[in-house]
Amino acid sequence: MTAEEENVFDVYRDQVDRPLSRLFREYGTDELHWLVLGMVANVVARVASLVPPVVLGVAVDAVFAGDGAYTLPLLPDAWLPTESAAQFRFSAALIVGSFLTTAVFTWVYGVAANNFAHRVMHAVRTDSFEKMQRLDMTFFDDKQTGEVMSVLNNDASNLEVFLDNALQNSARLGVMILGIAAVLFYYNHELALVTLTAVPLMVLFTLWFMRAVEPRYVEQRSVVGDLNTALENALSGVELVKTSNTEDHETDRVANASYDYFRQTMSILRLNYLYRPGMEFLAGLAFAVTFVVGGVWLSAGPPGPFTSTLTVGTFITFVFLTQQFVAPLAEVSNIVDQYENAKASSERVFGLMDVPVRIADDEDAVDLGEVAGRVAYDDVSFGYTETPLEDPADADEYVVDGVSFEAEPGETVALVGPTGAGKSTLLKLLLRLYDVTEGEIRVDGHDIRDVTLESLRSSVGYVSQDTYLFDGTIAENIRYGRFAGVDHDVESEELRERVIEAAKAAEAHAFIDALPEGYDTRIGERGVKLSGGQRQRIAIARTVLQDPAILVLDEATSAVDTETEMLIQRSLDRLSEERTTFAIAHRLSTIRDADTILVMEDGAVVERGTHEDLIDADGLYAKLWGVQAGEIEGLPEEFVEKARERHVDRGYGNDD
Template identity: 35%
Template structure:
């Protein structure tokens, strides 16, 4: 029941609305329940009342019709509208709150979580499973209670008409209870398996759409269709298993439902023949029988829906309970500085507790305004090292410091607001060029955006785009070249104006012309900032105050470009090879 309690925190703010909706629903379902009584009155007291003349019978009939028309047309119409609207309003608001909470939760999860979880799986829980949970309120907290009220209301009238016949009509209800207990336990597991299989399809589809260029370039269309057929087939198998169980459930429930009218017809007809029951009472009773088993059927259907909703909520709740690897430490302070120093003190780091050390005993200092560079073979730990400064990961031993304090002593938001990053593959969001630059400072004005673009050597090419700064860049910036995307990313950092700048192989994937423009922008960007550069092309970092050579997670050499060349060690060898290749 604990996972239900966690859902009710989303329901609690709307408790009053739910109560109002239930009261309106009682009126909505209560009015039709009067119809069999009206029928009894018409049959026994009007049609079969031979003490009344024909004119009096017609007069009584018209009075009854007038009253019922008022109830069913004038009263019930607005009541039906309000009940439906309020029910949809409440569920929509709860779903809105739930998705907001989910999104906030996703933003706080660590990069490690996203590296280990498929995006399609997350989207499936966020969209499909969250959507299913609305039935917990709409069905479980509204429809079920209204159907139970209808059952009690109808049973009250039935006992009033004939207690013995009522007992006959509900004789099969224990079988209903047994069926629900046996059938729906299995249905919940099958529903959860189907949801997991659907998430598998979404994860596969998301990944393949992202990599469609690879599939095309290797002519893998036929192979990929077969792979998708396997994933789709797994979903089909789970879906059919759920459908088979659903079919058995409805077959058994409907069979049980059909037995009750036969019992009433048999016993009630016999009572009318014997003169122990009036024809009007028998007709009214049969009318109530339908109103008894209609909500009962809905309750059974509600059990199916709630079983599916419960399975979906369990999947959503699993996501909500995903722990945060990275949290602000108690008593964390705000980082407020126009310039920053960075230091690594005997830092040891690995991504997983049972994994190998990625960084080993790293110690170095970067003074405010200095530029240092990290070079070395791929896998040496360069990107891992600079990723520790904005606290994308926490280290196991040692200390990463900004302005002499451990980064864990600052709030993550204030720490990261002081760090600007330009990566090899910068992510652009769908939207306009202006929207993407504004991510550096959402409150900036148009002139500031243009100034940042000019500083990044991006203003000129932006003006040549079809709508200039309002040009849509497409998903991940697909409508722009690599150099254009990179310059927009640099403009973003110019607009942010952070005291710490991290350049992680920011030009390694570009052509020489684009690299020349961007290197000029990066030189301007790093002026008067504490700059850490991860470089593949060593010719781009010869100006650095110090260069650190990393190999297998350790610093093997350090010094200026001239000093390292004079040592004729690892750095000199790498530089000579690249110069020869050039």
């Protein structure tokens, strides 16, 4: 991927330094007590597991063979029994006690390690989601949903596995190697050198593996994001897929993404196929060499340059400890595997967290307080650039270019123009979904960049053409975002009444009340169980409940039939009463009574005035009006007359 192709997420991900160390610094500190408890319990359990081979070797020599004194490391001789029978019972008690100690502290280690891992990952996942929520819309314009989901889900889970397994297994491995090496050197340093010869080779082999596999894990995590995106797109657009008869096409897209993931996974596994058996071979070789050299030592005396004495009990201790030595060394491959996977994932997690939040409250931001609704756009320009353009000749990069107008409290300003003229973007700037590149927008005299986002957005109601409803009940969707302190599981009677009143104002109560479970009807993901017009009216009811001083209607009736549009338009008329209203409309008849109509083209306002003024000017608006009026006038007279009668009979009034 070239530098030009990298998006902002990739740039910040590449700049993450020592991601796993950062994970511990920023998130491990608060849960350090769990980590310390787990580490201590792990050390005690591993040390206890070394006791049986040592006791067994001593017992074989002193109790059964009578070929040595009954002495144990770290225990004073005065504490040890002198009679053979007592020594046997003491040995058995030590062995049973060590197994019990190992079991108890392994349980403590498991509880502590899991608490540490899951608490840290809860904090990481929550912070990642919270950061994602605060990022401005430019980030989401550039990123695919599947890739963001991959960070929040797959990458966070990989870190959890590392903290839960690899970290503690690394500690266990370190304790086992150091503990076993200490015991072996204590009993016979010469044979210990033979046993530990494989360790340097295993270290070098591991370093090679880590350098070779790291870039492959980085690529694998990126491919997972692509696969998630392909799956999310196909599932979210399943209706379009079926109606377009493109199941095979979507299957091919998912298959291609899945095959890319397969290829990257296999490139990692091919290295693992070499590394894991290699580590097991070296560990097994250490055991085999110890057994052969020790066996020769016992049967024929010290071989080669060796000169020390080796007893049967010591040999048994070496054999058992070397066997314990083999298993943790063979697990190094799993630890490295989880480490590299976690490293790649943590880079992506912190890459997301490091993306700057460009739209946020200033330190001196003020609360708007009670909003009258006076709005002014002052020479506003916007483009997907971080800084104003230096060369005026580059103005075509602006989506909105030099727009100025004012709206007094209670006035309605309508925006019309061809698709892509910048109408929706212009109004999204009012909500600070994007920040202006040049100029300023003022609400009641305040530059919106100088006020808190919460007070700004709570004073602006937004109804778009793309209505989004959450999986839940109708009542939950209507009150979404309002009454933050209310327990939604125990809805108050007052809140219920306000929800119903909002639905009535939005012309939604009738169809809701007719549903089997009324306001408690679950509507499915994205409200799939409702029609487009029903979803739109619930969105309007949600805005009614918000009771904003400023209202933004972004083609709120564009996706419904004419009859439903009449219902929605009537609810919108009620909603816009005594509010400052901005309306984008594709049907000009719905906004002809607006106080001011702005006609936009290529991001600029090319005409402005009332409906009558613009008709008299005979410009772009007049042409658009003529096209739409012509469509109506071209209908058969009897059809138009019946439609008007139906309109009146339904109680919509006798206007046109």
